[in-house]
Amino acid sequence: MRTGRASGLQAGHGRAARLLAWACALLLAAGTLPLYAIAFYNHPYYDDYSFSNAVHAVWQTTRDPLKLLSAALQSSAEVRQKWQGTYTGTFLSNLQPGVFSEGLYWLTTFILLTAFLLCFGFFLKTVFRDFLKASRAETVALVSLFLFVATQFMPSPQEAFYWFNGGVGNIFIYSLLALSLALLLRLHLRPRGAARRLMLLLLLVTLLGGGSYGGGLFGLLIFAAATAYAFRQKSRFRFAMAALTLWFLLCFLFSALARGNTLRSWLLGPRPSAPEAVLRSLYYGAALMGEFFTLPVLALLLLFAPALYRLAAQSPLRFKHPALALLLGAGVYCAQLTPPLYSAVFLGGGRIMDTYYVSFLAMALLYETYALGALARRREHRGIAAPGSLSPAANGRLALLCAGLLLLGCLGYKPESATLYGPMNMAGGSAALSIATGEAARYDREMQAREALLNDASQPVLTLSPLTATPALFMEDLLIPGAVYDVRPVLCSYYGKTEILLEGGASR
Amino acid sequence: MTRFSKVSRRAVMWLCLLLLVAGTLPMYTLSFYNHAFYDDMGFSLLTRDAWTGTGSLLSVLEAAWRNTTGIRNTWEGTYTSSFLSTLQPAVFGEGLYFVTTFVLLTLLLALLYFLWQTLRGALGMDRAGVLAAFGALGFVLTQFVPSAAEGFFWFNGGVAYTLLWSLLLAATGLWVRFVRGGGGLRGALRFLMLLALSVLLGGAKYSTALFALLLAACGTGWAFLRRRPVRWASLALALALGAGLLFSATAPGNGVRAQTLAGNIGVPKAVAEALYFGLALVGHGFSLPLLFALLLLAALAVPALSRSALRFEHPLWVTAVAAALFCAQLAPTLYTGNYLGDGRVLNTYFYTLVLLLSQLSLYWTGYLLRHRAKWLAPALQHDAAPVQAIPGGSDAPAQATADGGATGTAVQPAAPSPAPEALPALPPEAETACDALPAATEPAAPLPAAPPLRTSLLLCLLALLLVGCIAFHPDGAHSYGPQNMAGGSALRSLVTGQAAAYDAAMDARDALMNDPLLTEVELTPVGDSPASFMGDALSGDNLEYVLRLYAEYYHKAAVRVAGQEE
8 A cells, every 4th residue: 555655745625626626516507507497398209209108008097106117117028029128228218207297308307417417426526535535625626527528518418318218228327337336446445335335236237237238338348347456456345246247247148139139230231240340449439539539628637637646646556557558448448339330320329429428538537547647656666756736826827727728618619510619509508598598498388289289189180380499409309391200100109199290291 | 668768859750741741642642633613713714815815924914913903893902812813723724723732732831931930940949850840730730621622722712811821921930030130131132022921911811911910010019129120120011011901901892792791790799709709719629630739849849948048938928919819810701791701711710720829839838848846846857857958968969960860769868856946047148138039140059959759758649649630520521530631531532533533524524615616515513523622613502603604714605504404
């Protein structure tokens, strides 16, 4: 153990650190509050209906939660036979809040976004505060800024937090993965209560095994690496970890070997060979890492570099293999791209890109800590005293520089579909703008009118109009002439209609 | 292992130059398949007639003059770009259009002159370092440009923006040389050249001309503040540039043109928007290849910056001025209601961004080197060791080559110094002679050899570049990767035969159009053109105008598109 190496270093406890923590926390609050606020205007979308069709029918007729769960299980089993084996996402998709009432769909964001914030926050807190002994102020600042950058610049926030079906099978799975990794670490940090944590981990890996294939593979590789490390360190929990990993693998295989996957892959067309998919995932993994390395990410990494250096220097870890850690980390990162590339859906939809983005952010922060730790150890090895904290003035200037970089990154943010640059393209900015301009309220009114018609049992044949406004954060309206998917058959089945006509379009 | 722990600066230089050559060679090659496009013809109607009628260069120049004055009265006053646009290479032969890329791309690489004057002349950087910086910055400038087609493969678009921006760069380099140099005949010659360039820049597109004027004003202000001998000459140059811009801005044609545009938005709003979108472009322009070039430049410049007499005292002010300059160039297009302008305008913003950031990275590196004892002393303590060997020169590698490169592995870092006090101290006279550029006429003392770069650092930087190239994904691209870069795109067009097919189709069209026996011509649009080219004007949304233009340019009674009724 390398304790006391930097005794006397009390950085991270001062007024400036607390100020920074407050600033970062406020930034996070300012970014996420509009995300929650706009959720109250949201409504179910496309696959929400198709996945919860049977459950909705059961709930409408019985109002019995047990029968509802039974229907969800049955529906999942059918999907396993016909479409895909990712049982966690399939099962949870049956329980989308709109099943109980369209007016409850706001719960989607409250579940997905809150789970994301809490799980990743808990993960970072475990790593940096509980393990690396960061001060409370440092932890708050780091967690807040990380979550701000993660939520605001996500490639497709609508598919992560505003579409239950899309979010629950992807970003939610990654949230669970973060939670499970935090628990895994806590297992070693606080052996008391290990049995309870192991039970929770067992439940989590069961869910993770049935999550998305990219996320499942990613999680499985991390668990395998952690288990190997535990064996090397002769950890007392190594066999428990091995058992968890094995169970994870079995769950994953159970999901991957579902009959529906074969049918689905037949529908998706020709796919690359496994070696080609692996090579492609390496290439596109590197491409995504380059794309996600933006000014806000640079600001995040730069701002906490001195603190991470100090924390790593104080930690008991040896950080002996920075190059190997980089290769391994990059390899694991790229591995999560293999399943979608192998199944011929290229990198996957926006909801999958979201998971790549979040995992990149987390891995970049962890690797930065490792690299700085390696630097610290190298300097120690050469007999150079461990550095003290930066002077207050230097800290202030670094914070100002990072604030400037973050501001520039916000001003220069322009997703491909946007026409203008600026914070109105960020998730929170987009939500605030939609609410302020009345766009969200208008969308809500029009959707309520549409749903009133759909829920009116006296009208078996309906004519619906396209929406006149849809917030950028919500999924686009599919009831338009020439839409990518025709949602009307699903709506007919879900609401028990004979036919739904589209104003200005063909009948169905 | 120590054998490979350092990389000589010459090796870095060759690597960077190789990058630049690998990137630009396909672009030069692709140019042989290129053909004139759209406004190339509209601007050169008179000059083409003069050349085909007389074969006299003087007649062509006279026609160019007439055309420029005509445009001044009917369209816009930017006399330099109007004049140069009339001389598009296809006027003298359709097969000569490749000259476009050779002119535009090569002149952009006049960047070397600018870097030579600033890095070597003003900072005393070694030759290998300057050439390495040239390779890296040139690679970024040419490969990640927002619109390579409008920058290097379209004479009319490129000459008005890229070429004049290149002239601005050359003028800036020459001004630095002028400031450093003494008087005499050479000084007078430099002044005359600068005067000519100032007049030319005054007639550039308004974004470039305004930027040049503000730059000249800053330079002149600095010269007066520091009582430089050239201050009055600098003022004269700035005034000449300002007069040119005024002459251009007051052209009657500008009013005519303004009526065809969306309408101006007022000066205060234009300034506010310029500030906003300028900062937005800075934020949006960040990329790993740019980071690679800036970090490499900073790493290469550390020895020179450590020796430099410049004090680098005002990084925040300098950054603010640079940001203001950058934003100011956006004001003209925003004012005219043209938002940020087309790809060719965005190109010039990109060039400016890269060059301003490179200068800022030097300034900030200089600042950190000067003040690290105060801010970052413990963290940089070890890394400073090689630099400490420089000032005295006694620790310079025995096998260092004369040009600043080092052979082999002779360079050993000095023993870690325990305290920041051991950092290279500037001589008192250097401190007092703050901000003084070294005079070119002073007897040049032999520069101590600059130390090599750490291999690990170079590998990290190359990894940044590699990942940045793989991640390159401009708006509208189907996938990620170097095939989206200018050189990669050109190479792909060459290899797949796309460029050759386009060339053959356009050659056939040129043959039809140049056949004097045909008075009525029917043309077939060319669908598949290289991404680096402007494409076929017949496929655009302004077909009627294009057909009339073709008819007028080639003296045809009628030009039609095959399969379309009149």
